[in-house]
Amino acid sequence: MTHIDPVYVIAPTIFQCQSPNCKPRSLHFYMKHDDVAQVNLIKASVYHPYSYVVGARCGHDTTSGCKTTYLPDTQYQSIPGSNRKEETLHPNARFLKLGQSLWSDRIFSSAVCNATYNLHASSTAYKEFWNDSFSYGIPDYALSRRHIWQAFIQESTRLISADTSIDLTIPHNSDIDSLTKLAFQQLGQTGQIPNMATHSCDECTHPYRASVDEEPDASSSDTVNMRVVDGI
Numbered sequence: 001m002t003h004i005d006p007v008y009v010i011a012p013t014i015f016q017c018q019s020p021n022c023k024p025r026s027l028h029f030y031m032k033h034d035d036v037a038q039v040n041l042i043k044a045s046v047y048h049p050y051s052y053v054v055g056a057r058c059g060h061d062t063t064s065g066c067k068t069t070y071l072p073d074t075q076y077q078s079i080p081g082s083n084r085k086e087e088t089l090h091p092n093a094r095f096l097k098l099g100q101s102l103w104s105d106r107i108f109s110s111a112v113c114n115a116t117y118n119l120h121a122s123s124t125a126y127k128e129f130w131n132d133s134f135s136y137g138i139p140d141y142a143l144s145r146r147h148i149w150q151a152f153i154q155e156s157t158r159l160i161s162a163d164t165s166i167d168l169t170i171p172h173n174s175d176i177d178s179l180t181k182l183a184f185q186q187l188g189q190t191g192q193i194p195n196m197a198t199h200s201c202d203e204c205t206h207p208y209r210a211s212v213d214e215e216p217d218a219s220s221s222d223t224v225n226m227r228v229v230d231g232i
Contacts, residue, residue, distance in 0.1 A: 008051040010095045010103055014071040017058040022066040027056035030069070041095070042104040047141045053103065073097055073154075076172045085172035089154075091162035096154045099145045109155035112148055122147040122188050123180065149175055157183045164189075164206045 016024045041051035051073060059065015068077040073093040076085050081198060095103050115121040121129070125147045130148075135141040153176055160183075161168050170182045 005048065008032060008043070008048055008060065010039070010041065010053045010072045011071050012075075013092075013094060014056075014070055014075075017065050017068060018075070019058070021070050022058060022068070025058055025065050027058055027070055027078075028060040029054065030057040030060040031055065037101070039101045039103050040140075042098075042102070042108045044105065044107045047134065051103070068171060071097075072103075087170050087172040089158060089161065089168045089170070091158045091167075092161055093158065096151065096158075098150045098154070102147060106155070111152040112151040113155050113159075116152055123152065126223070134174075146176075151185060153180055153183070157187065160187045 012027070014027065016026055034223050037049050037053045041215075054167050055069055055071045057065075057070070058068045059071075066077060068075055072090075072095045074087050075089040078085050093106075095105055096109050097103050098109075112126055115126050115129075126148045127145050131142045135143075137202040155170055157179070159218055164187060167188055168183055168186055170179055174182065
């Protein structure tokens with residue numbers, strides 16, 4: 001029996017406008033059918049080369065509405081009195097954009113974060129792992145280090161944003177370096193881990209050392225006695 005794969009359409013999960021200065025109007029599809037982007041989608045560990053991304057807009061083709069555009073992972077709108085647009089990342093997005101024509105689900109991006117923290121894997125190491133394990137030798141399925149780094153940043157910022165209930169707002173179409181800096185400014189809490197503000201223990205608190213080559217003071221340590229047992 002021939003196996004038939006589904007065609008995935010990645011769409012916003014929001015159905016009415018969320019802007020605070022706008023009434024909760026229904027969103028409308030605003031793209032021409034010929035303009036719908038064909039992309040590659042990673043779901044868990046499976047690569048789907050024929051997928052599509054659609055968006056919606058508040059008040060499209062009407063004189064009402066704030067004209068905010070909603071995509072599967074973000075929303076953006078024009079800043080009044082300027083030619084600039086600002087973008088708000090959706091903390092609960094089900095899919096994330098990792099490249100010009102590459103998207104992934106949160107299972108894949110979570111796996112990247114877990115490997116980074118639990119296995120101390122670099123972006124290059126995870127790229128090699130993925131390409132060796134799941135690209136099946138097909139060049140178009142191979143990922144780059146930039147894709148992995150993008151997945152790590154996009155997933156991390158959304159996890160922190162959801163945990164702190166702070167919406168991350170950035171200039172529209174910001175590059176990954178700008179996103180990282182703005183995320184630290186808005187979500188970083190001056191470098192302090194939110195849940196660790198009142199925590200202290202012997203394992204995480206140590207005397208100051210001016211250099212990594214500095215040897216600890218032996219006089220402050222307990223004396224170690226060694227005994228020979230059965231010739232060992």
